Amino acid sequence: MQAVNAIDPLRFRRIIQRNVALPLLAGLATAVAFVALIVYLVSTMSWAEHSERVIGDAYELLRIQADRESSVRGFLLNGDEPSLSTYEVGKPRFAAQLQTLNGLVIDNPPQIERLARVRAIAAQWDASTAEAIRLRRNHDSVLATVENERGNASADAIRREFSDFLTEELRLRQERTAAARQLTVVTVAVFLALTLLVNGLLAWLGRREMTSLSSTYDDALRGQAEQSQALAEQVWLRSGQRLLAESGMGKEALAEVGGAMLDCLAGYLSASVATLYVRDTREGALRRVATFGFGDESAYNVPLLQDGQTLVGQAAASRRVIELKDAPAGYLKVESGLGSTTPASLLIAPIDASGRINGVVELGFMRALLPRDNEFLSRVSSTMGDLVEGAVSRERLQESYSQSQQLNHELQVQQEELRVANEGLEERGRALMDSQTRLEAQQVELEQTNVQLEEYARRLETQKSELERAQGDLKRNADRLAQASRYKSEFLANMSHELRTPLNSSLILAKLLQQNRSGNLSEEQVRYAATIHASNTDLLSLINDILDLSKVEAGQIQLMLETVPLEGLLASLRETFTPLAREKHVALSIDRLPGVAEQFTTDGQRVLQILRNLLSNALKFTSQGEVSLTVSPVDAGSVRIDVRDTGIGIAEDKLDMIFEAFQQADGSTSRQYGGSGLGLSISRELARLLGGRIAVASEPGVGSVFTLWLPLDSTAAVDSEAQAVQALANASASAAQAGAQARRDSAVLTTADTYTTTAPAHAPVHARAATPPTSAPSHGEGAQPIDDDRDQRTHGSRAILVIEDDLPFAEILRDLVHELQFDFLHAADAATGFAMVKDQAPVAVLLDVGLPDRSGLSVLEWLKSDPGTRHIPVHIVSATDHADKALHLGAIGYTLKPTARSTLEAAIRRLESRLEQRVKRVLVIEDDHAMRESIRALLVGDGVEIVAVGTLADAHAQIAQGAFDCIVTDLTLPDGTGYDLLETLAGEAGVAPLPVIVYTGRMLSDDDEQRLRRYSKSIIIKGARSPERLLDEVTLFLHSVESSLAPEQQRMLRAVRQRDDTFEGKTILLAEDDVRNIFALSHVIEPLGAKLLIARNGREALDLLDGKDDVDLVLMDVMMPEMDGLAAMRALRANPRLARLPVIALTAKAMADDRMRCLEAGADDYVSKPIDVDKLVSLCRVWLRK
Structure with missing residues (x-):
């Protein structure tokens, strides 16, 4: 009741008055503020519109002046009077517009002064222009141009004044706009703050009054209810x-x-x-x-x-x-x-x-x-x-009672188990007594066996004496056989030399004619040269077969066991025989069945020789139908290879004869098919040495099937054969000990030349020379490629080849390539990748460096050396940093793994942009005008834009304006050097590396060249052959299609490719007595850029070397008059100054020990005649680089 009386009616009335009067006052103040704000904004907008009008009129004046200048320039250039109409009409318009603008800025004295200066400068320009027009009408173009240049200075001054004028007006407009914006923001903010404050104050005062009134009643009622509830809860x-x-x-x-x-x-x-x-x-x-x-x-x-x-x-x-x-x-x-x-x-x-x-x-x-x-x-x-x-x-008490009962029962069970165990021990004791009795009986039997063994020993002694007598006979026979084999080997070696020496020059010259580097032979003459080369190659094959047969018969075949990938073997056969089968219109299939091992341990070259013989015979005797080679598993330790043909077949009575030397199924004088009859005989012996065998099944008119069985690991078979040969050699050596010293040396030499082999786990006895490839490689061992789009191309020519052995990473690239709307092609090794570039013609290549068979840089070099593929852009993606080398070889970009997906996407998009780029831009920086124009004429072509400048400043300006694909620069420039440009380009962060070719006439010191090599790997010294090299480098970096170039440019590229950077400027000494070989080799080496010195024997070679220090390589024939090559090489190595000079031995004997004799005499490598030109050039390239 007291709480109700405490309510004062006057308080309610005051609250109502406050809640009505205060909002009305706040609304009135808000209206006044908004009216003032609107008035100010209207004033500000009028000034902003004034500034916009001034700026528009100023731009109109500039446009009128620019039109007048263009009109005057047109008249001065062509003398056309109508072109002056714009100039004449624009003069009064310019003056009127200037007067209008002057009236608009009458309140701004600085702007008035600027317009006064513009009016004065415009008068000067009008005077100069009028004079230039007069001179041009009088046909004095030179003075008119000079006068116009003076007027251009006045025009530039007008534009500068207007630039200052516009800057001032823009500043005024910005200041007025900013002031209006600031006042508006402040006014609105203050209004909102006051509104929130007043409303909040009113709400707070009203709530406080109402709360105080209601709390009195609530407190009394709540206290009574809580007391009753507490009593009830306690009872419950x-x-x-x-x-x-x-x-x-x-x-x-x-x-x-x-x-x-x-x-x-x-x-x-x-x-x-x-x-x-x-x-x-x-x-x-x-x-x-x-x-x-x-x-x-x-x-x-x-x-x-x-x-x-x-x-x-x-x-x-x-x-x-x-x-x-x-x-x-x-x-x-x-x-x-x-x-x-x-x-x-x-x-x-x-x-x-x-x-x-x-x-x-x-x-x-x-x-x-x-x-x-x-x-x-x-x-x-x-x-x-x-x-x-x-x-x-x-419950615990009850459990304790139950456990005591259980323990009593378990004790009784244990007593029973002990009784049973005692009985078992007694039984084992009786068994031990029985065993002792049996051992005593066995001892008696052993004594009887010893007596019998003594009798066998006496018999073995008798047999040993008989075997020693038989062994003596065998030793004498082996000695005679060794002597006969030595005579035969020497005869074959001499005959080989006499045959190979003329054949060498014939092969080399025929190859040179076939290549037709000068282009002066007709197609028919090139075919003649190809026929000569093929015939000489067949003759060389026959000589090699005869030598192989003699080595097989003498047991002197050297097998080099290694791990051979089966797929690489089959790929090599496909590469060799597919063109032959296509030429004969015979179907050829080379397959392997599931379950065949991926690789096996054998001599890969000898297995390849066997299969080549079998396939060559099958194709030779098959005029229609098909030839197939199938590899199938036999068991866990061997493999079977079947060569089937649908040829003429072999009669049953001839099947055994065909494996004999110099025997054929058709040996008549009227036979249809040629051949020496040595291939199958050699193949059978090679298969036997490798632990395998060859069988044949045939039916005349139906075809033949030759089957080769080989073990997956030939080590055991080869070791057993080597042990047999070694035993025979040891026997010969023992028999020879009783003879003279010369005979003893001969036996040792024969033993050293006998059959040797190596297991895969060890290095070979005689390491073969390392020869780099000169063309695309054969398929090697590597990871199997993943599924790609080679058989279902959906994007036409838009295909990207990925050469990558990391299959998970290749799958990531496949998804990314598909996402970017390209077909995906994949190769897991270098050889397959190069072949797919030739076959599938991708538009771009993503290339790894660390491939299983060769470095990816080798693939890049092959692609850029082939005219048919050098235009394809290549991007390197590798875990190792070879960026400088790759970019120099012609790669478009380089990405290090691991990398983000966005980086890979950017790389592919860069390839795509390069493909879509229709015009390639080249920047030429050369201060000499004539040289600059000659470079422009050299490089110009369809789709190539040449931008030529004479100063470093102009070069920087051009680079800033647009992108270039390549830069050609001289080192000496009027306002700087080429070094400055290279360092500036290298220091620009975030810019992709730009190919730069240094084209200079300066002779560079070692320090200069080393400094340049940090920024550019392409340095060309101006000379007789420098334009060809420059064209080759530029087309490489532009990825130009060579066939689309002008004929003269194609001719220059062919000429420069005949030369080799490795041979350029090098001096090679050729020691050779045969004039034909000298003539042939000189036509191989000199076109590559090397200087060739000739010596007719070993003594002349040593005399030349004594007087010269610039010889880089020696080609030394072995058989020469006066001093042979072996003696010359020994004398050369005895000279400390020449101890490290590379020497390649040339010999026509090609017997088993020739290579070792040359290497022991001091040769670094070895080539047998007839010389394989590509192999010789590759070896020279290797040793010249070293």
Whole structure:
């Protein structure tokens, strides 16, 4: 009642007055502020429009002046009077526009002064222009141009004045706009702040008054209600605690006590489901002992819970009651005979017995939890703990009694087991006695066996004496055979020399004619040269077959065992025989069946020789149909290779004869097919040495099948053959010890030349010379390529070839290439990649450097050396940094792995932009005008834009204006040097490397060249051949298609490619007595750029070397008059000054020991005649680089 009387009616009236008057005042102030703001903004906008008009009129004046200047320039250039119309019309317009502009800025004295200066300068320009027009009308173009240049200076001054004028107007407009914007923002902000403050103050005052009035009534009513509720709660809690204590009385078992407790709790708290967990005294876990209202689907199937496990374990661990409100559907089911439902909430409470948690009770309710539920369980926790503890103690007593009964029973069982074990020991003792008896009987038998072995030993002694006599006969026969073999080998070596010497020059000259480098031979003459070369090659093959046969018969074949990839072997056969089969219109298939090993250990060259013989015969005797080679597995240790043909076949009575030397199935004088009959004989012997064999099945008119069986590892077979040969050699050596010293030396030499081999795990006895490839390689061992689009091209010519052996990375690139709308091609090694470039014609290549068979840089070099592929852009993606080398060889870019996907995408997009680029831009920097124009004429062509400048400043300006694909620069420039340009380009961050070719007439010192090499690998000294080299370098960096160049440019490129940078400027000494060989070799080496010195024998060669220090390489023939090549090489190596000079030996004997003799005499490498030109050039290139 007192609270009601405390309400004052005057207070309500004051509150209403404040809430009405204050908003009205605030609205009035807002209206005044907005009116003032709008007036100011209108004024500011008028000034902004004034500034815009001034700026527009100024630009119009500039446009009129520019039109007048263009009109005057047109007249001065062509003398056309009508072109002066714009100039004459623009003069009054310019004056009128200037006067208008002057009136607009009358309030700005600095602008008035600028316009006055413009008017004066315009008058000067008009005077100069009028004079120039007069002179041009008098046909004095030179003076008119000079006068016009003077007028241009006045025009530039006008533009500068207008630039200052516009800058000032723009500044004024910006200041006025900024001031208006700032005032608007401040005004709005202040208004919003005042509005929020007034409204907030009114709300706060009103709420405070109303709150104070209502709080008086609330306090009185709340106090009375709380007191009544507290008394009722206390009565309810005590009643429940009493009922729970009474429920557990009279129960013995823990389950009974638990059930009674749950029944009491569920009834008193109106719980629908309940469970009780009690701590197991042995395991320490909580075990469920009683439930209330649980059905089959409601029971949780974990009877034991650890502390902290589930909410039950967590309640025990935290020692507090856990409430779960709004249980989700399906969490727990309450079931009755009529149906089931989900409880609304759960209550989980720990049970405390004297401070120790010995259980947890969980209750589920169909209603929401009340605060008294939690308090009730907290109060009865100790009561429940005492009831549980009592039941547990009773059960523990019962368990102790049961355990004592169990121990008595186990003791009786152990006594029985001990009795059985004693009986077993007695049985083992009897078995040991029986074993001793058997051992004594075996000793008697061994004594009898020793007597028999002594008799066998006497017989073996007799046989040994007989074998020693037979061995003596064999030694004498072996000595005679060795002498005969030596005579035969010497004869074959001499005949080989006499045959190979003329054949050498014939092969070399025929090859040179076939290449037709000068282009002066007709197609028919080139075919004649090709026929001569092919015939000489056949003759060389026959000579080699005869030598191989002699080596086989003498047991002097050297096998080099290695791990041979089967796919590489088959690829080499495809590469060799596919053109031959296509020429004969015969189908050729070379396949391997599933299950064949990827590689095997053998002599790859000899296996290739066997298969080439078989395939060559099959193609020779098949005029139509097909020839096939199939590799199939036999067992775990061998492989089978079948060569089938549909040729003429072989009669059954001729099958054995064809494997004999110099025998053929058709040996008549009228036979249709040629041949020496040596191939199959050699192949059979080689197969036998490798541990395999060859068989044949044939039917005349149907075809033949030659089958080659080979072991996957030939080491064992080769070792057994080598042991047999070594045994024979040792026997010969022992027999020779009783002879003279010369005969003993001969036997040693024969032994050294016998059959030798190496296992794969060891280095070969005589390492073969390393010869780099001069053309595309054959397929080598490597990872199998992943699936690509070679058979289902969907984007036409838009295909990118990825040469990468990392298959997961290749798959990433495949996805990226497809995403960018390109077809994807893949090769896992260098050889396959080069072949796919030729076959598939991709538009771009992504190339790895670390390939399994060769370096990716070799692939890049092959591609850029081939006129048909050098235009294809190549981007290197590798884990090793070879960027300088790759970019010099012609790569468009270089990316280091690992790299981001965005970087790879940018690289491919750069390739795409290069493909879409129609015009290639070249910047030529040369101060000499005539030289600059000659370079422009040299490089100009379709799709090439040449930008030529004479100074470094102009070069920088051109580079800043647009991108270039290549730069050609001189070192000496008027305003700087080429070094400055190179250093500037190298220092620009974020700019892709730009190919720069240094084209200079200066002779460079070593320091200068080293400095240049840091920025550019392409340095060309101006000379007789420098234009060709410059054209070659520029077309490389522009990726130009050579066939699209002008004929003269193509001719220059062919000429420069005949020369080799490795040979350029080098001096090579050729020691050769045969004039034909000198003539042939000089026509091979000199066109490559090297200088050739000639010596007719070893003594002349040494004399030339004594007087010269600039010889870079020596080609030394072995057989020469006066002093042979071996003696000359020994004398050369004895001279310390020449000890490191590279020497390549040339010999026509080509016997087994020739190579070793040359290497022992001091040769660095070895080439047999007839000389393979490509191999000789490759060897020279290797040793010249070293």
